[in-house]
Amino acid sequence: MTHPHPELGLPPSLAPGALRVVALGGLGEVGRNMAVLEYDGKLLVIDCGVLFPEDHQPGVDLILPDFSHIADRLDDVVAVVLTHGHEDHIGAVPYLLRLRPDIPLVGSQLTLAFIEAKLKEHRITPYTLGVREGQVEQLGPFRCEFVAVNHSIPDALAVAVTTGAGTVLHTGDFKMDQLPLDGRITDLRAFARLGEQGVDLLMIDSTNAEVPGFTVSEREISPVLDRVFAGADRRLIVASFASHVHRVQQVLNAAHDHGRRVALVGRSMVRNMGVARDLGYLDVPDGVLVDLKAVGDLPDDQVVLMCTGSQGEPMAALSRMANNDHQVRINEGDTVVLASSLIPGNENAVFRVINGLTRLGAHVVHQGNARVHVSGHASAGELLYCYNVIRPRNVMPVHGETRHLVANRDIAMLTGIPRERVVHAEDGVVVDLKDGLAEVVGAVPCGYVYVDGSSVGEITDADLKDRRILGEEGFISIIVVVDSETGKVVAGPEIHARGFAEGDAVFEGILPQIEAALAESAGQGSADTYQLQQVVRRVVGRWVGGKLRRRPMIIPVVVSA
Incomplete structure (x- = not known):
């Protein structure tokens, strides 16, 4: 993997009293998020996600972080902290636990429920520790305080990690929706309090750093969905991420209001929404949810199919429908809603699905022609607020492609943070926090690890x-x-x-x-x-x-x- 410091060699031994941060994924790409914090001989992992392949990686199912940096130190890992339940943050956990099954997993109730259901398919029973916002846990030498943040999935958390070297605040994925569907807002009071106590390194979400202003509230989707439902006279097929509980809730509500029944399509969608419903994160109106097998007995104008495949994934339900390779056949006059934004790199796959659906006679509603999705990430205005509230001593933009990281760096500098205290790192770059200063000290090998069928790491470039x-x-x-x-x-x-x-x-x-x-x-x-x-x-x-x-x-x- 390339990074902005090609001249760097391997880092020196960690100095006594210093904290080391190594991103093994998520910096320079949108996906496979994983950061490793080292202090006093122990390691704390924050997130462990996957990256989805692009067209130039044929046959690849998933791309994992490169665990080689910690492979011979797995016994030093005190825990894996999971900020939320999206695949790009939890999807690689099964592959890490194959190497050491008893690594404790720490996260919120919904996040742990999602990863436990996934691990069950891998026949792994994890050791888990459920946490809530405001809770403090001592994990080895790492004191972790968890902070509520708002995202496109319930129960997302930021984590403040305090050691003798100082405090690192990792926001995870977040935005500042002031009217979230679940009423759970990003806790700026906690951010401010941590700022008053002193945040030595802020690791902050960069995904929307190029987008001016503020991210639109999730509530603005409901009226658009209502208009789409009102204008559809045949079946509705809505595609979303399998973990987007809020979007599924809005679809269930709209279906109830318009006298329609909803069937979930896709194994991950059925699994995740079952978990969310059981834990009380998904409120299903009486009689709205039906089994897919019962849909054939209903009139078309009473049917909603909620499926996966909004990113054009070849094996997901919507892609197979577009190829006429699914038990659900697209008919003339059906309305298909792609209720998600385009992840960079997926554009061709998504447009291929849209064209296939249109060719079959469907009316396709997507972000390009209607506001059927809002981002789960903070835009530039929200990032400015965070910098001004927290006033960190050092900043390390995370989660994004290079252009996102650079835009976030520039926002930090606008608020008065000196250029030398804004660390632009990419995957594999090693950052040490010592005596209140964060600086790049080296780099470690950090390549792509490909999952191809049953093989992991055997496929090469x-x-x-x-x-x-x-x-x-x-x-x-x-x-x-x-x-x-x-x-x-x-x-x-x-x-x-x-x-x-x-x-x-x-x-x-x-x-x-x-x-x-x-x-x-x-x-x-x-x-x-x-x-x-x-x-x-x-x-x-x-x-x-x-x-x-x-x-x-x-x-x-x-x-x-």
């Missing part, structure tokens, strides 16, 4: 490059049999090509060149099959590049007889 070549340039295999003593061709060459518009006949022109090159090589005394394979690869590669303007994967097979 070279493998992905091969997959991209196969998908974009095609594949050629050449089989030739040579005499083991003379090296002369006794059978073949036989060429098979896939992924080419041209028929196999076009490759006949290369056969004499292959034979001539092999004969020349044999004449020079080279009969080693590996060397002959390289000869074939070079000849075919030059010919295909010049003749067809392609750079396919070339697999030569030379058999000695």
Whole structure:
């Protein structure tokens, strides 16, 4: 992984009395959030999430943080603090617990319920500690105070971590919705109190740092959904994140008001909303929720399907509906609502789903043509408020791509924080807090770890490059049999090509060149099959590049007889 300090080597040993912060994900990307705090020989992990793959990572299911930095120190980990229950903050926990199953997980009630349900599928029973806002827990040498923050999921928490080196306030994902659906606002009084006591390092959400003003309240979605429901005369399909309890609540309320029934579609949606309902975070009006199997017996104008796939994920329910590969078939006149914002990198996948749905006759409502989603992250105006309320000694923007981190850095400087006290770090960069000053001291290896089916970490960037070549340039295999003593061709060459518009006949022109090159090589005394394979690869590669303007994967097979 690259970072803004390519000149950095490995960090020195942590000085006595200093606190070390290493982000293993989430800085320079939106996803796989994970920060490791080290003090007095012990480690505290804040969040452990996944990143979803992009088009240039074919076949990859998930991308994990790189645990290699702490792999030989897992016994020093006192706990994993989870700020909230979104996948980009909890999704990698099962893979960390595979390495040490008894690491304590600390979080709010809903967050722990979500991760426990996920871990059950991995057959892991975790040790958990539930906390609430205002609660203080001593986790090894780390004194952790938890603060209520508002986000697009209930029960989100910030955490203030105090050690002998000072206090680090990690906001997690947050915004300052003054009229949240659950009445639970970001506790600015606690932020102010912590600021008065002294915050030595503020690690603050950067996702919306480029967006001016204030993030719109969740309540503004309800009237828009109401208009969409009122204007739909056939089925409604609403796609959202499987953990977006507030959005599902709004859909349930709108369905109740318009005499519709709601069926949940997608395993993660059914699981998470079942958990939220059982814990009292989701209020389901009587008779509104029905099983998907019962939907076929209802008139179209009484049906709402609440599903996953708002980010165009290939295997999610909505994507499969758009491809006519799901038990739910999109019909002419259906209304589909994508009730989420675009995560950077997902644009092509989402527009592909929108086009597929439109082609099937659906009317698609999305953020581009209606306010059917508001962000869960603080915009620039809210960040300014936080800086002015907290007055931190040092700032480290977190959670965002490079442009978000830089925008957040600039906001911090506007409030009077000196440039040298605003740390611009990306994944793997090591930051030490010592004597009240946070500074970059080195970097650790921090690559992508790919989950591909049942394999974890076995797929490399070279493998992905091969997959991209196969998908974009095609594949050629050449089989030739040579005499083991003379090296002369006794059978073949036989060429098979896939992924080419041209028929196999076009490759006949290369056969004499292959034979001539092999004969020349044999004449020079080279009969080693590996060397002959390289000869074939070079000849075919030059010919295909010049003749067809392609750079396919070339697999030569030379058999000695």
